[in-house]
Amino acid sequence: MTPTLPTGCVIAVLGAESTGKTELATALVQRLRERGMPTTMVGEYLREWCEREGRTPRPDEQQAIADEQTRRINAAAVTGVVVADTTAVMTAVYSELLFDDRSLYADALAAQRRCAITLLTALDIPWVADGLQRDGPHVREPVDAMVRSALTSASCAFAVVHGTGAERLASAWNAINAIAGGEGRARARGRSDAKPASWSWPCEKCSDPECEHRLFTDLIGRRE
Known part of the structure; x- marks a missing residue:
């Protein structure tokens, strides 16, 4: 049976170039979508902007680029689950790195804290040139450090995703299940403010669609 999920759950994917x-x-x-969840992907507005200009x-x-990224994510969240290919946090990080401007943070x-789940892509795949917005492999480590620092300072929980191809997807899916499942178990113990102890997910049925539907329904329902 395909569930009807509440709207507004945002899964943000952040990371260096x-x-x-x-x-x-x-x-x-x-x-x-294969699990029956109405899902929209919000792409990186900066890429669109650079190609246009x-x-x-x-x-x-x-600032306008960061604001438009947030506006598009919020608009998409009205109709279902959103997977955001970057958020305004990345614009803020690059503003600091390139222009010594911290005003966008x-x-x-504030927008990042409204995301249900934040995934941070690790630096374990080769750098590849791709468009005007790429600065080079030398900026990946400083950008990664700045993203982690910004999220940590704002108390935005995040999971680091490793691997390539199917392995990377499995790592992300495991992290999503861990966050959803950990919060659900914490509420069952009467600790609504508790966080999962780690990003590992112990359920042996983590690929079971019924299990996944329950976890996402539980996670999103908390934000209604």
């Missing part, structure tokens, strides 16, 4: 965010987000959308943005254009992190 060329770490497989788009590939992972696309795979997650496909799997969620034929250049990278100036410092004064960063407040709004970006």
